[in-house]
Amino acid sequence: MSEETQVPEAAPEEPSKKKRDPREKLFQADLPLVLTASPHDYNVTTTPQIMWSVVAALAPTVGVGVYLFGLQALALILVCVVAALATEAGINRLKGEAFTLGDGSAALTGLLLALTLPPGLSLFSGALGSIFAIAVGKQIFGGLGYNIFNPALLGRAFLQASFPVAMTSWIYPGTAKFAAIDAVSAATPLGLFKFEQKATPYLDLIIGNIGGSIGETSALAVLVGGLYLVYKKYADWRVVTGFLGSTLVVGALVYLLDPTAYPTPIHHILAGGALFGAFFMATDMVTSPVNPIGSWIFGIGCGFLLVIIRVFGGLPEGVMYSILLMNGVTPLINRYTRPKYFGEASA
């Protein structure tokens, strides 16, 4: 491409062809310039980048989970991720569309699901949960972006309903074997408190030396990844703040009612999946509100429901159902929190 082709001289008029634009040949020429509709400039963040960043932010949690619960946890995580990818690919094939594995959302769903499962769960159940999460949680609605409920949590809810015993059998860190038979069974801190009124020391909750799901035991690991996401703005700080803030406030109110019967608000935050849910589950962009005020309502609602379920419900843990419930009202929140158009207020 020489400069001459880029900057052509005006072609001389040909007297034989009257009334024709003298430069008409330029319109048919094999032109090297790219034509686009404005804007021509884009910032660099892409959707796969967001998804893989969330996966990267989960690395500390995965690391601690595998360290605490051993190879069995690793196997469960891998099975869930692979099952999620395979389901996604299979459904892509059925629908006759291009494979969407590259956007990272399927792998992320599998990983998130695995991290909410008890480490002793059978690999078969894990795979089943992953398949359900992708097929029913996401693809049935039309794929990425169209699902109402957080797919990973929906998969977990499915497993909870299908395998209620396995889903509530916990083991102590460091005791897991591959066949989970010799593992020392344990209760989660929340279960301990709910059924035996025993509070777990905060330090254990922070480090994660307790029974619980693979990804939720270590508050510290969750915080490291979660804060990274908030810093990168891939997780909405309003949702996180609203969620944890309302957990603290409602937790404190309940605690003040009867300090002997209910755990402290700090215990609410550190024990169980509250942090994991607030940073990684509730902030799922697809299933949380679009507008800033909506994000606040969503986060606060999650925290409120969480404490209510934990304290007054039959289950020790309520993160999953609180987020799923708020997912369900997200379209409604979006409808009533539409931002005012520029100039609408004064019109």
Next chain:
Amino acid sequence: MKLFTFKKGVHPNPEKKFTCAKVVETLPLPKEVFIPLQQHIGKPAKAVVKKKDLVKTGQLIGEAQGKFSANIHSSVTGVVKNVGLFQHPMGSRVEMVHIVTSGEDDWDLLPRPADWKSASAEELNEVVFKAGIVGLGGAVFPTHIKLDPPKEKKLDAFILNGCECEPYLTCDHRMMVDFADRVLDGMAIVMRILNLTNGYIGIEDNKPDAIERMRQKVAERGEPWKVVALKTKYPQGAEKMLISAVLKRQVPEGGLPADVGVIVNNVGTAMAIADAVIDGKPLTERVVTVTGDGVVEPKNVMARVGDTFASALEFCGGLKNETIQVYMGGPMMGMSQFHMEVPMVKGTSGIVAVTKVAEKRNKTYACIKCNACVSACPVHLLPNRLSRLTEKGQPEEAHKRGLMNCIECGSCVFVCPSSIPLLQWIRIGKFKINRLPKGA
């Protein structure tokens, strides 16, 4: 220093380094010019010259058709070779006057009041109308209409728009530095036409030398005008955003700045007004920024209207071989060009040549409702929703959700991680709504 700004918006790379320190140079007299009869919003002008006519520089060649139109003048002295359809940089073929220059430069000046300071507002605005002045920020709205707002609107402020929020462009910046007196003369004339004393000059803080120079010149003149430093953000130069940044007033939906008592003009427009009223020169030349990494030697040039992109690029050393895209205007709202034999028009603020196109736009993903577009939209719309509704063939639904408020700044597409052509869909929606029968 307190910085003002508007809500939301985006931060594209400014890319002004190519030309922000380069003094405006004048292009050599072109050999031929193609002057479109439509360089403004409104009705095209009607040619008043024919083939083989001799024309002088500044002579009227296209007459405004009604009030919502603008005069067109010859930018050179020479012979009319043809009046016909030629390629316009805005993408369509438009009637143009093709003039071959004779080599001289004889001016045909406008009749004007001897001393503008004692002339009446009507007389001055008449000169603005005759000079064919339009908004040089890019919207090319006829200026005489802006300067003659309906009588029932109570005006109390004038804002001179020196934001230049588009990346790459530095023409307004250089005008404020190189032609500071001219720009302020123009502002003074506008203030006189509008009978206002309350004047603001809005400049983004990435142009500290322009802010400094304007402050100094305004102080020298002893005018009460305020130079307002604004936090650099796109699209601050959009009229409504600028008013919101400087005066914290929101122009009502579908309204005009005059509805909140404000008139906004670009610095280029102010300079053109000064040239017309003081020197009698109609709008036949403007500052054009020729820039981008595809240009050998980026420059700010004073170009005659109708001179081709090719001659401006030639003056700047030509295009590099790697150039892949050239647009008129900045990368956010500019118009892609497919060849360089198109004329520079009144609305040509820059010619930007780049060697890279955003790779991102090659692959589109599903909308993940990340709210990036919602946080960016300066008119507070839900771009993802509007584009989706249009895509589904429901532009009427989108219309109910504020579709027509879109100012087409492109911020939503800029931030979209899934590279969804949000604005492009919204444009289609607006087009469909505009084609609906009235009252439907």
